[in-house]
Amino acid sequence: MAGESVSKSLMLYFGPQHPGAPGNVAYKLWLDGERVIDAELVPGFLLRGFEMMMENRAWEMNIVIGYRFCVEDPDSLELGYAEAVDRLLKYDIPEKAKWVRMIQHEFGRIASHLFWANHMSGSVGLRTTGFWSIAAREEVLKWFYKVVGHRIYHSFSVPGGIRWDVPKDFKELTLKTADKIEELVKDIEAALLKNSVFKARTKGVGVIKGEDAIKLGITGPSLRAAGVSYDIRKAVPYENYDKVKFDIPTGENGDSYDRAVVRFKEIHQSLRIIRQAVEEVKPGDPWRIKLPLTVPPGTGIARVEAARGEYMIHVVSQGGRKPYRVRLRSVSLPLMTTAIKHVIKNEEVTIADFPVILGSLDPCAPDIDR
Amino acid sequence: MVWVTLKKAAKYLFRRPYTRMVPKSEPPFKTDHTRGRHILDLNKCTGCSLCKMVCPANAIDMEHIEVEEGKYPQNKKKIFPRIDLHKCTYCGLCVEYCPFSALSMTDVTGFELFTTDKSTTLKHPQELAVPPESKYRVTITKAMFLGVLQNPQVKPAGKGGSHG
Amino acid sequence: MGLLEDFVAWARSKSMWLVHYCAACGAIEFPPVVTSVLDWERYGYMPVPTPRQSDLYAGMGYLTKKSLKVVLRLLEQMPNPKWVVAGCNCTATGGLYWDSYATYKRLDEFMQVEGWVPGCMPTSDDWFALLTYFYNKVKERPVNDKGSRKLSDAWEKIRKWEEMEREWAEEYWESLKKTEIKVNYQFEEKFPECVERNESLKLCLTTVEAGRIREALKKLYDEGYTLINNINTVDLPKNGVIEVYYIVEKPLEGDQVWVKTYVPRKEAEIDSIHDIYSLAYYIELETHEKMGIKFRGHPNLRKWILEGNWEGPPPLRKDVDIPKWVIKVHYGGYAYGR
Ligand code: SF4
Ligand code: SF4
Ligand code: SF4
Numbered sequence: 001m002a003g004e005s006v007s008k009s010l011m012l013y014f015g016p017q018h019p020g021a022p023g024n025v026a027y028k029l030w031l032d033g034e035r036v037i038d039a040e041l042v043p044g045f046l047l048r049g050f051e052m053m054m055e056n057r058a059w060e061m062n063i064v065i066g067y068r069f070c071v072e073d074p075d076s077l078e079l080g081y082a083e084a085v086d087r088l089l090k091y092d093i094p095e096k097a098k099w100v101r102m103i104q105h106e107f108g109r110i111a112s113h114l115f116w117a118n119h120m121s122g123s124v125g126l127r128t129t130g131f132w133s134i135a136a137r138e139e140v141l142k143w144f145y146k147v148v149g150h151r152i153y154h155s156f157s158v159p160g161g162i163r164w165d166v167p168k169d170f171k172e173l174t175l176k177t178a179d180k181i182e183e184l185v186k187d188i189e190a191a192l193l194k195n196s197v198f199k200a201r202t203k204g205v206g207v208i209k210g211e212d213a214i215k216l217g218i219t220g221p222s223l224r225a226a227g228v229s230y231d232i233r234k235a236v237p238y239e240n241y242d243k244v245k246f247d248i249p250t251g252e253n254g255d256s257y258d259r260a261v262v263r264f265k266e267i268h269q270s271l272r273i274i275r276q277a278v279e280e281v282k283p284g285d286p287w288r289i290k291l292p293l294t295v296p297p298g299t300g301i302a303r304v305e306a307a308r309g310e311y312m313i314h315v316v317s318q319g320g321r322k323p324y325r326v327r328l329r330s331v332s333l334p335l336m337t338t339a340i341k342h343v344i345k346n347e348e349v350t351i352a353d354f355p356v357i358l359g360s361l362d363p364c365a366p367d368i369d370r
Numbered sequence: 371m372v373w374v375t376l377k378k379a380a381k382y383l384f385r386r387p388y389t390r391m392v393p394k395s396e397p398p399f400k401t402d403h404t405r406g407r408h409i410l411d412l413n414k415c416t417g418c419s420l421c422k423m424v425c426p427a428n429a430i431d432m433e434h435i436e437v438e439e440g441k442y443p444q445n446k447k448k449i450f451p452r453i454d455l456h457k458c459t460y461c462g463l464c465v466e467y468c469p470f471s472a473l474s475m476t477d478v479t480g481f482e483l484f485t486t487d488k489s490t491t492l493k494h495p496q497e498l499a500v501p502p503e504s505k506y507r508v509t510i511t512k513a514m515f516l517g518v519l520q521n522p523q524v525k526p527a528g529k530g531g532s533h534g
Numbered sequence: 535m536g537l538l539e540d541f542v543a544w545a546r547s548k549s550m551w552l553v554h555y556c557a558a559c560g561a562i563e564f565p566p567v568v569t570s571v572l573d574w575e576r577y578g579y580m581p582v583p584t585p586r587q588s589d590l591y592a593g594m595g596y597l598t599k600k601s602l603k604v605v606l607r608l609l610e611q612m613p614n615p616k617w618v619v620a621g622c623n624c625t626a627t628g629g630l631y632w633d634s635y636a637t638y639k640r641l642d643e644f645m646q647v648e649g650w651v652p653g654c655m656p657t658s659d660d661w662f663a664l665l666t667y668f669y670n671k672v673k674e675r676p677v678n679d680k681g682s683r684k685l686s687d688a689w690e691k692i693r694k695w696e697e698m699e700r701e702w703a704e705e706y707w708e709s710l711k712k713t714e715i716k717v718n719y720q721f722e723e724k725f726p727e728c729v730e731r732n733e734s735l736k737l738c739l740t741t742v743e744a745g746r747i748r749e750a751l752k753k754l755y756d757e758g759y760t761l762i763n764n765i766n767t768v769d770l771p772k773n774g775v776i777e778v779y780y781i782v783e784k785p786l787e788g789d790q791v792w793v794k795t796y797v798p799r800k801e802a803e804i805d806s807i808h809d810i811y812s813l814a815y816y817i818e819l820e821t822h823e824k825m826g827i828k829f830r831g832h833p834n835l836r837k838w839i840l841e842g843n844w845e846g847p848p849p850l851r852k853d854v855d856i857p858k859w860v861i862k863v864h865y866g867g868y869a870y871g872r
Contacts, residue, residue, distance in 0.1 A: 016555075016604060017553070017554070017555040017583075017604060017608060018583070019554050019581075019583045024555075024556060024557050024558070024601060043838065043839050044598070044838070044839040044840065044841055044843050045557070045598055045600050045601045045604070046558065046601070047598050047600070047636040047840070047844075048596060048598070048631050048636055048637060049634050049635050049636050049849055051824075051850060052633075052634075052635065052849050052850055052856055053631065053633055053634060056633055056856075056857050057426055058424070060424065060463065060467075061424060061425075061426040061463065062426075063461075064426045064459060064461040064463065065426055065630060068559060068630075071562045072562065115565070118565060118569075126375070128375065128379055129375070130569070131569045131570045132382075134569040134571060135388050135569070135570060135571060137565075137566075138566055138571045141566075142399070142401075145399070145401045145403075145404065145657075146401045146403065147403065149401070149403030149404055149405045149462075149509065149510065150405060150460070151655075151657050151658075152559075152562055152563065152655060153654070153655070155461050155462075160518075161518075163462075163466075163515075164515060165514070165517065167402070167403075187378050187381075190374060190378055191374060191375040191378040191379065192375070194374040195372055195374060196372055214761050214785050215760055215761075215811075215812065216812060216813060217762050217812070217813030219785075223785070228785055230786050235736075235786070235787065235788030236734075236735060236736050286517075287517075288517075288518045301732075301735060301737065303735060303790075310763065312763055312764055312781065314764075314766050316768055324768070325768045327764070327766040329764045330764075333813065333816055333817070334813050337813070337815075337816050338812050338813050338815075338816075366559070368839070369598075369839050370839075387570070388570050389570055389571065389572060389573045389576075390571065390572055390659070391576075392572060392659050392662045393662050393666060394576075398657070398659030398660065398662065399657070422870075427623075427630045427632060427654075428632050428869055428870050429870075430870070431870035454627065454870075454872055455652050456623050456626045456627050456629075456650070456652045456872060457623055457626075457627045457628065457629055457632065458623065458654065459623065459629065459630045460653070460654055479653055479656070479657060479660055480621070480651040480652050480653035480656035480657065480660030481651075481657075481659060481662065481663045482663070483651075483652045483653070484649065484650070484651050484652075484660070484663035484667065485649070485650050485652070486648065486649045486650070486667075488626055488627075488642070488650055488872075491626075491650075491652050492872070
């Protein structure tokens with residue numbers, strides 16, 4: 001991609017072993033002095049070949065593997081796979097399972113956003129708020145550990161419902177966790193978003209306007225920060241999202257600062273959804289239906305709003321014990337390729353700004369490679 | 371101003387430290403559902419191999435063991451699962467799909483399983499049968515998966531997604 | 535001298551610096567270890583960005599072939615004494631990704647490893663079993679101990695495996711050329727009408743001949759379907775074709791159109807749409823390497839994600855039996871081994 005205009009420039013290899021890189025990915029940067037003139041993604045450090053591995057495992061075994069696609073936000077994909085298979089079988093799952101799945105999905109989103117807050121604070125040199133975000137995330141992980149028995153990878157939302165019944169003190173536990181997170185997040189927000197260093201590094205930097213963002217293929221918070229209020233949870237409601245009240249936070253300028261603000265607002269909206277959903281989880285209700293071992297031929301599709309944008313899961317069955325084909329959408333691909341190229345073309349991006357802009361887009365490296 | 375950050379931070383100066391002092395003064399954090407090392411009940415296992423077939427990590431293989439005459443009559447061929455704890459992903463599918471409730475999981479995790487010799491984590495059936503020390507709990511049992519609606523009055527969901 | 539040596543060993547044990555390379559999923563449990571949640575600086579551990587100042591490398595999960603080369607180079611740059619430890623099951627045996635074509639299965643095939651933390655993933659607390667062991671161990675080591683070594687034949691092994699993959703790829707394309715593949719696939723162009731609608735998901739499936747795909751997508755783009763969601767492919771060896779789905783959507787309303795078309799397996803070629811949808815440039819790259827479809831008019835069709843990871847035939851094709859190959863090459867033919 002390096003054309004003639006960049007032939008005199010310096011090529012710098014950025015990553016994969018670099019604290020500013022968002023995970024195990026690399027970039028080739030073409031520099032003119034301090035300024036970045038072109039950036040090209042070098043992926044593949046995290047390739048495992050999920051689509052092939054899922055085609056090699058039976059339907060019920062795939063609940064364990066599908067979501068490992070993106071380690072920062074596994075719950076969205078877990079829900080997506082469960083939904084896709086539910087649709088393929090044309091089953092309606094018990095109400096209680098739907099509510100619990102939603103709570104899991106929202107807690108997953110919060111954990112992902114808080115993990116991003118850590119990375120973002122670190123890349124502008126504000127370690128303090130990073131530490132607080134990890135502490136707030138720890139509260140989410142503890143909730144997961146108590147309810148589903150794992151901290152990161154949960155295998156809890158399965159086709160047909162949820163894996164096992166929630167503990168007796170589920171409601172108190174959830175509300176207490178939500179309160180704790182809210183308290184910490186308020187502090188982080190105040191300390192990070194009002195900080196003048198943070199503002200200077202992010203305001204007016206990395207601007208992607210709404211129309212452009214769509215054409216670049218961006219979804220999720222980065223699109224909403226540009227003023228496009230597009231959220232799958234509202235546009236194409238799944239589970240019980242049409243039965244809860246929540247807003248879609250949007251920004252105006254589409255710069256790094258707005259993206260940060262939108263993510264923090266989203267955490268509050270997620271907490272709002274969790275507080276509504278937990279009221280509907282009644283002890284004693286059924287939580288899972290047994291699914292047949294073999295699945296009839298057909299296609300199942302699920303669209304879920306993950307922490308970074310729209311996941312689309314497409315499963316194809318030709319009968320039998322294993323899926324014939326599984327295809328997943330990579331939400332971070334536009335963020336790491338088209339979006340960052342767009343910013344570099346339109347603005348003067350220096351080498352010091354590059355990690356900050358990339359961080360503010362919150363890409364998840366493994367989901368590009370699969 | 372950066373003062374806002376400092377002001378908020380000052381509050382935490384006077385709080386109790388958040389740090390868990392593992393392992394000095396606290397054991398590692400575990401819960402009632404922590405998924406860890408398995409226990410095998412040799413008196414229940416029939417050697418049906420279902421756990422082996424359902425394991426997504428290929429961590430289970432069946433192993434023949436020598437036992438005295440008359441022991442474990444339910445298991446004709448005397449084959450029992452051998453679990454590779456260094457391959458297992460601790461998903462609990464083997465517990466869920468075992469039809470005879472022979473497997474369950476405990477909260478013995480990587481903290482206790484830490485080793486300098488990789489061969490110690492390949493657990494043969496006899497080793498799996500030994501319950502861990504009493505301070506560890508049995509966390510995941512087959513009972514948790516019962517209560518699934520077997521013949522549900524499933525109404526076909528209006529939102530079918532089939533085409534192609 | 536004894537006293538001085540003791541002092542050096544003691545000082546070493548109190549200042550273990552870990553090279554900051556988060557290679558895989560297990561690394562997500564490290565932030566709690568590093569920050570105030572568990573605070574490993576109690577033991578003098580710390581992450582550092584450069585390998586030249588570090589003493590410790592921790593394998594935190596699956597070793598993709600590309601990452602492993604990075605790890606080997608890091609290890610070469612680290613000063614003595616250097617230590618290698620490993621957590622996560624994929625590092626030790628291949629773990630859940632035993633059938634993956636892109637990972638090596640055991641770290642100790644390439645370097646000496648001091649200790650293992652099993653788990654998938656090990657929790658943050660679990661790592662402290664290793665850290666305390668290490669903390670005590672380093673104190674007892676003689677001062678001139680060099681720690682973990684890279685095995686001398688590490689690069690040799692990698693080269694050998696890559697050669698095997700390349701051979702397989704050649705074989706595959708050769709045999710594909712020789713075999714007769716009949717195309718028996720029913721297809722009728724319906725565009726712009728929907729063949730099937732799904733109201734709740736707001737989907738519309740339509741079909742178009744491969745030759746007219748650009749035309750159809752251009753039309754959809756002008757109608758407001760400006761966001762490209764994905765390009766999906768389904769390989770159907772029985773019918774001799776590969777189905778290709780282009781998924782485009784209209785933001786705000788959320789309407790999606792799935793444009794279905796097909797290409798014959800033997801000469802899998804289709805026009806590139808990277809100038810209509812800019813993101814398609816990258817999705818086409820991925821589809822090309824994994825499914826073996828050529829995109830006519832793509833300016834730079836090459837290996838991208840698979841570069842350095844896989845030299846063999848396109849892994850998503852149905853007649854490429856990857857698990858069998860992996861078991862043969864990496865597990866010595868025994869699928870349940872380690
Ligand atoms: S443990 Fe259970 S599933 Fe496995 S062989 Fe024994 S009875 Fe069968
Ligand atoms: S817990 Fe899961 S991975 Fe482990 S042995 Fe059982 S089925 Fe296999
Ligand atoms: S052992 Fe589990 S957590 Fe670790 S790299 Fe493998 S799949 Fe990921």
